[in-house]
């Protein structure tokens with residue numbers, strides 16, 4: 472009897488493990504010092520989670536293990552703008568990706584950024600991230616709307632866009648990006664199975 476139960480348990484475990492390896496997955500990862508980029512990452516996470524059949528992980532760059540990268544069908548990377556560049560923590564993370572054998576090739580990729588001011592770096596930062604993805608042979612994409620063509624960005628300290636919270640306008644762009652990437656990851660995984 473107990474052997475029967477253990478066998479059933481083993482079968483359930485193996486099918487869950489098999490499912491998690493074969494199901495499409497989206498890794499959302501970011502660096503954030505004062506919380507704005509983290510809020511965008513959370514909005515992207517919610518958007519991605521709304522797509523049924525896709526596993527979604529949300530992790531700061533410092534917690535991403537090589538296995539997280541290898542398992543992901545799509546990777547979305549976010550950074551604050553620092554002097555018009557991505558944060559050093561994000562560059563260090565991107566530069567740590569394995570290159571030999573090009574294991575990142577054919578994964579989907581997208582970017583997001585938060586910057587204090589309007590047009591003083593956020594677009595450049597997203598393009599920097601996408602450029603690195605292209606070096607790895609990834610297939611890069613932007614958001615659903617033309618307003619998030621290069622990814623989802625938020626202004627966190629100029630004009631009406633205050634420091635206390637990330638405006639809903641930007642969070643919606645984030646959710647839209649997450650949803651689009653997750654939908655494409657689902658289709659992509661089915662096509663390449």
Ligand SMILES: Cc1cc2nc3c(=O)[nH]c(=O)nc-3n(C[C@H](O)[C@H](O)[C@H](O)COP(=O)(O)O)c2cc1C
Nearest residue numbers: 503504505506507508551552554555585586587588
């Ligand atoms: C050292 C430093 C440099 C920055 N340089 C820029 C910049 O060039 N352009 C910009 O728009 N914002 C700049 N900012 C503002 C941050 O990008 C912005 O506050 C961002 O939303 C912070 O993200 P976080 O809350 O996730 O840390 C800078 C902030 C710091 C600390």
